[in-house]
Amino acid sequence: xxxxxxxxxxxxxxxxxxxxxxxxxxxxxxxxxxxxxxxxxxxxxxxxxxxxxxxxxxxxxxxxxxxxxxxxxxxxxxxxxxxxxxxxxxxxxxxxxxxxxxxxxxxxxxxxxxxxxxxxxxxxxxxxxxxxxxxxxxxxxxxxxxxxxxxxxxxxxxxxxxxxxxxxxxxxxxxxxxxxxxxxxxxxxxxxxxxxxxxxxxxxxxxxxxxxxxxxxxxxxxxxxxxxxxxxxxxxxx
Numbered sequence: 001x002x003x004x005x006x007x008x009x010x011x012x013x014x015x016x017x018x019x020x021x022x023x024x025x026x027x028x029x030x031x032x033x034x035x036x037x038x039x040x041x042x043x044x045x046x047x048x049x050x051x052x053x054x055x056x057x058x059x060x061x062x063x064x065x066x067x068x069x070x071x072x073x074x075x076x077x078x079x080x081x082x083x084x085x086x087x088x089x090x091x092x093x094x095x096x097x098x099x100x101x102x103x104x105x106x107x108x109x110x111x112x113x114x115x116x117x118x119x120x121x122x123x124x125x126x127x128x129x130x131x132x133x134x135x136x137x138x139x140x141x142x143x144x145x146x147x148x149x150x151x152x153x154x155x156x157x158x159x160x161x162x163x164x165x166x167x168x169x170x171x172x173x174x175x176x177x178x179x180x181x182x183x184x185x186x187x188x189x190x191x192x193x194x195x196x197x198x199x200x201x202x203x204x205x206x207x208x209x210x211x212x213x214x215x216x217x218x219x220x221x222x223x224x225x226x227x228x229x230x231x232x233x234x235x236x237x238x
Contacts, residue, residue, distance in 0.1 A: 027051045027052075027156040030051075031051040031059065034060055036060075039064060039066075040064060040077070042068055045063065048123070055151065057127050064124055065120070065121045073113055074091060077100060077111055081104060084102075087104045087105075098115075107129060108129055109124070109126050110127075111124050141165060141215070142187040143167065144179040144182075148168050148169065149166075149167055151164075153165075162236050163237065164233070167232075170225075173202060173203065177206060180206060184208050188210050189208040191207070191208050193205065193206065193207040197218070203220035204219045213238070215234065215235045217231060217232070218233075
């Protein structure tokens with residue numbers, strides 16, 4: 001399991017408000033059944049998301065820091081893994097990023113780490129087993145037919161539901177931005193702002209609102225296909 005779009009994810013959580021679930025909804029009840037991994041030795045953890053879905057898969061996500069090197073952090077979690085049932089381990093590396101995957105009884109635990117001057121830092125993701133919770137990708141956010149859904153992340157915190165969506169389009173940024181604006185307005189949304197990005201001369205930003213719902217759309221060139229458009233949407237649904 002690989003986590004992406006963390007900067008936008010952090011914006012979404014600021015938009016939605018990260019709090020301990022009190023009035024737990026369906027997603028919170030699912031993720032409450034997942035193992036809650038403790039901090040590694042000589043370290044600490046911080047919640048990013050206590051209740052989320054990644055392309056339909058319920059999961060939780062934390063960041064961690066430790067004075068131990070990544071290998072020692074991995075060894076710690078391998079040693080305590082039996083508390084979650086029979087487990088299988090796999091370590092891998094991609095550049096400076098190191099990964100430990102633990103497949104336990106009904107759960108998948110992924111610890112990603114990089115070495116730092118003081119030890120290590122990274123993320124801890126815990127999800128249902130993909131075999132037990134078939135992943136689905138679907139969102140009701142209004143969009144033109146030319147926008148293809150690539151990634152869907154759903155969040156629920158204290159009854160507040162949010163989505164982080166990634167789309168791809170073969171059309172230009174200007175044409176796709178106009179199409180999104182028209183689609184949103186036909187669906188009853190009010191466009192609060194539509195302007196070029198300050199950090200990209202070719203990018204566009206759209207802010208929209210419908211009642212209590214808020215959405216931030218960012219359109220910019222697709223890095224893998226320069227002629228195409230990548231669209232990232234942060235949507236607070238309630």
